[in-house]
Amino acid sequence: MIITTGGKARSTLMRRAKHLGETLGIKYVERRDRSIETLMDIKEQGVIVVRKERILYYDPDVKEPVFFHPNSAIFRIKRLIRGEEDPFIRNARLVKGMSLLDCTLGWASDSIVAKYVVGSQGMVVGIEGSPTLAMLTRLGLNVYEHEMREIVSATRSIEVCEGNHYEILKELDSDSFDVVYFDPMFEEKIVEADGIKPLKHYALYEPITEVLMEEAKRVAKQRVVLKDHWKSPRFTQFGFDVEIRKTSKFHYGVIEV
Secondary structure (H helix, E strand, C coil): CEEEECCCCCHHHHHHHHHHHHHHCCEECCCCCCCHHHHHHHHCCCEEEECCCCEEEECCCCCCCEECCCCCHHHHHHHHHCCCCCHHHHHHCCCCCCEEEECCCCCCHHHHHHHHHHCCCCEEEEEECCHHHHHHHHHHHHHCCCCCHHHHHHHHCCEEEECCHHHHHHHCCCCCEEEEEECCCCCCCCCCCCCCHHHHHCCCCCCCCHHHHHHHHHHEEEEEEEEEECCCCHHHHCCCEEECCCCCCEEEEEEEC
């Protein structure tokens, strides 16, 4: 892929795009008033477009551009500030200073909420198997802006690791993280939010296996948490204690280790 800027970019934005290109090892190409379609035809590659407010990725094989979106994370944090509960935080039992390994990062919505909760003394690391998603999420977390400093601080502080979650778990020491978390693609169809739909093209549908779960339990100091469709057989298969949520299409399961 190549990297460029929005149509009428100023020099500061061009420098930013060049810097990101150097950091990612991606060639920077000046826009020169050319359309994205023209650049894709000329270069025969996907195009990353750096704009002031966001970074977009145009894929020759996908109709619409994809860009980082925190989805539900923002209003969930606002609910926590009002003193309301968050089902994920409740099941993971996260508090300030704890550490979370998110093995299925995606757009990092749960990880953003987790980082807000664990604070500056805590740690959140996300693993993403799709190289494209890992890159876009890493970039998106680092450029996302919001009027609430707590939210910006949370997005900037999440570490994104590209790779296979099983291979990465195998290399980690035992009891490395307080909580290990999985939010795999559901086998049952659910009507997705608009922010989730673009992920379908890039997401990896990797199964949850016995050996993967054993590594997760070894790495977790306190618990392993699974978010899955309410009909999923994985809760029973791996022995999760499930919180039944009658009004929700998905449940949380917990294994205390």
